[in-house]
Amino acid sequence: MQFFGGGSLTSVAPEVTPSPAAPPGTGTGANAQVLYVFNRNGVCLLYREWHRPLHTLDPTQDHKLMFGLLFSLRSFTAKIDPTTAEKGNLGVPLLPGQGCSFYSFKTNTYKLNFMESPSGIKLILISHPRTGDQRDSLKHIYNLYVEYVVKNPLYAPGTPIK
Amino acid sequence: MALAAIYSLFIINKSGGLIYYKDYGSAGRIDTNDSLRLASLWHSMHAISQQLSPIPGCTGIDLLQAHNFDLHCFQSLTGTKFFVVCETGAQNMETLLKVIYELYTDFVLKNPFYEMEMPIRCELFDLNLAQVIHKYRVALLGR
Numbered sequence: 001m002q003f004f005g006g007g008s009l010t011s012v013a014p015e016v017t018p019s020p021a022a023p024p025g026t027g028t029g030a031n032a033q034v035l036y037v038f039n040r041n042g043v044c045l046l047y048r049e050w051h052r053p054l055h056t057l058d059p060t061q062d063h064k065l066m067f068g069l070l071f072s073l074r075s076f077t078a079k080i081d082p083t084t085a086e087k088g089n090l091g092v093p094l095l096p097g098q099g100c101s102f103y104s105f106k107t108n109t110y111k112l113n114f115m116e117s118p119s120g121i122k123l124i125l126i127s128h129p130r131t132g133d134q135r136d137s138l139k140h141i142y143n144l145y146v147e148y149v150v151k152n153p154l155y156a157p158g159t160p161i162k
Numbered sequence: 163m164a165l166a167a168i169y170s171l172f173i174i175n176k177s178g179g180l181i182y183y184k185d186y187g188s189a190g191r192i193d194t195n196d197s198l199r200l201a202s203l204w205h206s207m208h209a210i211s212q213q214l215s216p217i218p219g220c221t222g223i224d225l226l227q228a229h230n231f232d233l234h235c236f237q238s239l240t241g242t243k244f245f246v247v248c249e250t251g252a253q254n255m256e257t258l259l260k261v262i263y264e265l266y267t268d269f270v271l272k273n274p275f276y277e278m279e280m281p282i283r284c285e286l287f288d289l290n291l292a293q294v295i296h297k298y299r300v301a302l303l304g305r
Contacts, residue, residue, distance in 0.1 A: 051216070054216055068210075077226070103228065
């Protein structure tokens, strides 16, 4: 089934209305390099790359590694959180809202922005290391997802988005 | 404004084992076993993040931003990692980490009784580290 608009998910204001308003300062989206969308079970619903010179692993392994990294990072941040006294144990899988979660990490070559919705949908956007806070952009992408994917009656949840 | 409160400091050796952990006032004190697990977890995630880089030449996570805290990490050329958990928006953490690295080289590595990769038990290191952290806090709170 053809996905509405068909174009890149970071393009602002798709042709079909109504669309959620884009947050100010999104610009042309020229900075984004890779986008992943995972559901609660680790199924990669969407993977888009615009600029990726290096591919270390094949796609399935890459997705699994990415999901695993985020899963562990969430356990890590929930446990190391210095502001709450009551923390669960390290091995316990966390629910989407539980525990302190991270929203981005930066390395010398890339910056990874992360957002998890209450339903467990994880959005990951990889960009240039000097990019600012992308939480609004991720919310915008999530709204697009809700508008055009979830509300699409022909879309089966848990399957990759086409 | 006390915007740069440091909650804790971890030092990890080349293989991912925790060799130093100091807590400066987080709400929940992490017990020894948990600190060891967290350190190894961080070591693996640091390595995995290098594999996921879209651009060659990645050296691992420098900064992790969460809703309640920030985590700054510094990795020396030998693979020893220093990371500090601090308040969101803390400034100058990278400089602090470099200063701590200098202290490490001066008081730990040059200590003839210290065995490599073992937990750090050097009085002078603890003393100087406490001084640096205190000076750093005073400098920021005094303004």
